Amino acid sequence: MVYITRIEHFNAAHKLYNPAWSREQNDEVFGKCANENWHGHNFELHVTIKGTPDADTGFVYDAKKLSVIIREHIINHLDHKNLNLEVDFMKDKLCSIENLVIGIWNKLIQHLPETVQLHKLLLRETPTIYVEYFGT
């Protein structure tokens, strides 16, 4: 079994804000991340798939093809967007990277060939903060 990872990037705006709470409660819990006028990040998405290298190509899966799938179905929908307002799978969800990585997984897995086993997503928000998700 070999794990191969493709890294892609997107730059986006978001805010952490719970509409069920008061402004004060949001400020208390989310601090400056609750700024109603948004802030933003350079996000980095690591997509790890696993499998046995193909006898003819030596590939677990063609990393270029994987990149095209990630860009078409994920990056093009997130890059230079407002994650709270413009991303269908984040609608009515709290826009944390925890929820974002789950949303990305659920969308990406629908577009991967059946032969490709998605192993892990790593989503980096800043040099010092990232999340990992394994699908469960």
Add this chain to the structure above:
Amino acid sequence: MHKVSVFRKEHFNAAHRLHNPLWDDAKNKAVFGKCNNPLYHGHNYELIVQLTGIPDPQTGYVMDMKILSDLIQAEICERFDHRNLNEDCAEFKNLNPTAENIAIVIYEILREKIDSKLDLKIRLYETERNFVEYPA
């Protein structure tokens, strides 16, 4: 009497959009592309402040890096971190917040606060791959 350059790196995360109010939507879109998104996008900005001068004979410092760090935090990061540069920051009320213009604004703010004997240069990374320097 040898001149030495010292560098301090700081970060801020902010939302912005590129937009020229003198142009119509079609021209803004044509020139600024996805950076013109009216709902904003964002970046992890990395700021490198470079000071060049002769080390003080008493301390050996070009400038005390802790004082420099506190100054950048107070004057730049407090002002721009987790903000919407277009909406929250008076500096960009009538100035397009490109990396170029942000670097010039940062230079002007810090220049007033740093000993005029020291040369000041700003390097600002908008992404890992896009960065600017001022003065050029």
